[in-house]
Amino acid sequence: MTGSRIADVIETTQLDMAEDLLEHAADLLAEARPAPEQLRFLLARTGEVLTDVHRIAVSRGAPWHRTRPVTRSVRGTPL
Structure with a gap:
C-alpha cells in the first residue's frame, strides 16, 4: 500500500469517527440531564475530532484554513 493510500x-477512518461522534452527541444532548462526566467526555472527543478534521482540510488545501498556524492540538501534541 502506498503512503498516499495509507x-x-x-x-x-478519522472522518467516520467524526460522524459517529456527531451521532453520539445528538443522542446525549437529547437526554433531559446528561451527566457532567458524559459532557466532559463528549467535549474532549469533539476537540480531538475537530483537530483531525482541521488537519485533513488543511492537508487537502482548504482555502479557508487559518492564516495563523495551529501549534497545539487538544491532545496536547504539536501539529
Whole structure:
C-alpha cells in the first residue's frame, strides 16, 4: 500500500469517527440531564475530532484554513 493510500485510509477512518461522534452527541444532548462526566467526555472527543478534521482540510488545501498556524492540538501534541 502506498503512503498516499495509507493516508486516505487514515483520513477516512478519522472522518467516520467524526460522524459517529456527531451521532453520539445528538443522542446525549437529547437526554433531559446528561451527566457532567458524559459532557466532559463528549467535549474532549469533539476537540480531538475537530483537530483531525482541521488537519485533513488543511492537508487537502482548504482555502479557508487559518492564516495563523495551529501549534497545539487538544491532545496536547504539536501539529
